Amino acid sequence: MIKTDVLIIGAGPTGLFCAHQLGIIGLTCEIVDNLDKAGGQCIELYPDKPIYDIPAIPECTGEELTNNLLKQIKPFNINFHLNQRVEEIKKVENRWHVKTNGNKKFDVASIVIAGGVGSFEPRKFPQKECEIFEGNSIFYSVKDKTIFKDKTISIFGGGDSALDWAIELSNMSKVNLIHRRDGFSGAESSVQKVKELNDQGKLNLYTKYQMESVLGENRIDTVKIKHDNGEVKDIKSDYILGFFGLIMQLGPILDWGLNIDKKKVEVNTENFETNINGIFAIGDICSYPGKLKLILSGFHEGALAARGCFKYAKPDEKLRFEFTTTSKAAQERLGIKK
Amino acid sequence: MPKITYNTHDNKTHTIDVQNGLTVMEGAIQNDIPGIDADCGGGMSCATCHVYINNEWLDKLPEKEDGEEDMIDMAFEPKKNSRLSCQLIVSDKLDGLVVNIPSKQG
Numbered sequence: 388m389i390k391t392d393v394l395i396i397g398a399g400p401t402g403l404f405c406a407h408q409l410g411i412i413g414l415t416c417e418i419v420d421n422l423d424k425a426g427g428q429c430i431e432l433y434p435d436k437p438i439y440d441i442p443a444i445p446e447c448t449g450e451e452l453t454n455n456l457l458k459q460i461k462p463f464n465i466n467f468h469l470n471q472r473v474e475e476i477k478k479v480e481n482r483w484h485v486k487t488n489g490n491k492k493f494d495v496a497s498i499v500i501a502g503g504v505g506s507f508e509p510r511k512f513p514q515k516e517c518e519i520f521e522g523n524s525i526f527y528s529v530k531d532k533t534i535f536k537d538k539t540i541s542i543f544g545g546g547d548s549a550l551d552w553a554i555e556l557s558n559m560s561k562v563n564l565i566h567r568r569d570g571f572s573g574a575e576s577s578v579q580k581v582k583e584l585n586d587q588g589k590l591n592l593y594t595k596y597q598m599e600s601v602l603g604e605n606r607i608d609t610v611k612i613k614h615d616n617g618e619v620k621d622i623k624s625d626y627i628l629g630f631f632g633l634i635m636q637l638g639p640i641l642d643w644g645l646n647i648d649k650k651k652v653e654v655n656t657e658n659f660e661t662n663i664n665g666i667f668a669i670g671d672i673c674s675y676p677g678k679l680k681l682i683l684s685g686f687h688e689g690a691l692a693a694r695g696c697f698k699y700a701k702p703d704e705k706l707r708f709e710f711t712t713t714s715k716a717a718q719e720r721l722g723i724k725k
Numbered sequence: 726m727p728k729i730t731y732n733t734h735d736n737k738t739h740t741i742d743v744q745n746g747l748t749v750m751e752g753a754i755q756n757d758i759p760g761i762d763a764d765c766g767g768g769m770s771c772a773t774c775h776v777y778i779n780n781e782w783l784d785k786l787p788e789k790e791d792g793e794e795d796m797i798d799m800a801f802e803p804k805k806n807s808r809l810s811c812q813l814i815v816s817d818k819l820d821g822l823v824v825n826i827p828s829k830q831g
Contacts, residue, residue: 432770504764510831513802545798567803572795597803615805632799634773634831635764650762680766 389466391415392700393693394485394495396473396640399427401670401685402501403456408693410463411717414700416499418465419487421472421506426453428503428671429682431633442683452682462722472506474639476666481699483665496699497665499692500652501685502672506638510631512543516601517627524606525627534626535560541610541622543598544630545570550577552628553590562590563622565612569594596620601627648674658695659688665699667692727820731758731776734828743815749824750774750810760826767811769793773830774810775800779823786813786822801829 393409395402398420409416424430429438429449437446447455471487476498478484485493509527511517517525529552536559542549545566550573553564564581571578585592599611599619610627613619637650646653646662651674654660659667669688671680678684697706711717718725726742729752733739743752753761753774762773769792778786783806790812797807810824 428765432765433768436770510799510801513829546795567798568794570794572798632772634771636831 388484388492388494389417390494391417392496393417393499393696394419394473394483394493394497395499395501396420397427397501397503397670397672398422398425398467398469399501399503399670399685400429400452400456400682401503401689402427402499403453403460404686405499405501405669405689405693406463406465407456407460408690409696410460410465410720411711412693412697412706413716413720414693414696415463416465417468417493419468419471419473419491421470421508423470425457425467425469426450429453431507438682440681440683462720472638476643478665481665481702497667497696499689499696500640500661500666500668500672501670501689502637502640502668503635504637504650504671505635505640507633508636508638509629510634512598512627512629514598514600517629520601520603520607520627524603524625525601525629527629527631529628532556532559538625539563539623540626540628541565541624542628542630544628545572546630546632547573547577548630549573549628550581552630554580554584557584557590563593563624564590565593565596565598567595567597593620593622651678654688657691659692660695667695727815727817727822729815729819730821730823731761732823732825733758733760734826745816747815748811749776749813749815749819749822752815753810753826758826760830761810762830763811769796769809769812772796772800772809775803775830776808776810776824776826777804778806778808779825780806782822785818801827801831 392414393416395416395418398418406416430453434450435448468491471489474488475486483495539561541563542553543565553562556562584590595615596612599613601607602609609621610624652668652672654668654673654675656675659669661668669692670685728740729743730740739758741756750763764773765771793809793812797803
């Protein structure tokens with residue numbers, strides 16, 4: 388069990404800046420995120436798109452913003468627990484016990500939910516029967532590519548993940564790449580490579596086809612694909628990979644007894660605490676009258692929530708308001724040497 | 726004000742007056758039409774405001790911008806008449822538009 392003052396759920400810009408504010412006032416925290424890297428929507432949805440409304444930063448990309456925030460919190464040596472989704476929370480006396488799907492356990496005084504629009508989960512095939520085979524012969528990510536050696540793999544999708552895996556696996560497997568149209572969203576060089584491999588007979592490209600159904604007993608055996616013109620083809624397949632990007636889902640947060648309306652957690656605007664004492668919500672996931680879904684609002688919310696956490700972490704101490712320009716304590720915490 | 730009709734997956738029809746300049750997505754969100762999530766808030770980066778356009782309207786809509794078709798690849802059950810409703814800006818020309826909301830957004 389990891390003991391710390393605050394657990395932040397979500398490593399997007401709001402969560403990262405809240406960690407900074409906690410650090411400044413002398414509280415410790417750890418950060419959990421379901422993605423494999425920090426940055427949240429900034430890094431997952433628009434790493435290269437410029438943002439123009441961060442105060443005092445005329446222009447920066449999602450990736451630059453993330454890197455700068457990480458640099459800003461470096462002095463606090465915060466631990467990140469990536470690829471982890473928080474599953475359960477339990478009140479134990481005046482502390483919260485939190486467990487992730489990777490079985491990491493935390494003992495904290497308060498929880499800050501900075502979960503954006505929810506955790507990112509792979510988008511799945513619409514066909515119901517795919518659920519039965521998920522994890523044994525249908526996958527939405529590749530964990531161990533060696534299982535595909537000398538097998539027939541049908542890959543669906545037109546983005547970089549689909550193209551990259553089609554190219555990579557064509558060396559060791561029989562690959563079918565199936566996409567709903569002739570155009571691809573992935574890198575042009577990968578599209579060219581796939582077309583070359585198709586011409587050389589090293590993979591089979593099926594465009595304007597979509598999945599119709601899958602057949603099999605315990606594992607899939609055949610996937611039926613349907614052309615725009617209605618023609619249906621049966622393709623023998625040992626495995627199916629689907630790459631349709633990620634979707635955000637609230638997940639277990641829905642079951643914690645929080646007041647939730649339209650997938651947003653209701654908070655007060657004094658310290659962004661929810662209806663449950665010790666649980667705060669900031670950034671895109673929180674709602675209150677006048678809420679603006681801007682990164683700068685998330686920073687403000689994080690600063691106030693951090694102060695709201697103080698009384699739970701240090702009930703016997705009083706928090707003094709200080710500026711980083713003059714506070715010796717804050718500068719020490721930032722590791723500034725004079 | 727232009728009227729936009731949203732057919733939801735439960736076979737209900739909602740005809741709403743939507744102000745010029747708003748998107749078809751915003752018209753749905755502001756009027757609590759179920760089935761349009763718009764997770765990214767209109768940034769063409771999530772494909773959760775996906776709708777199917779009635780055939781008679783398909784050719785009357787502005788062409789897809791770069792990137793919309795790429796995002797539709799990610800949508801739940803994309804079809805030939807798929808559009809992202811955040812990219813459809815309401816104007817008098819769109820008065821009477823009918824969109825059908827899919828069973829799921831993801």
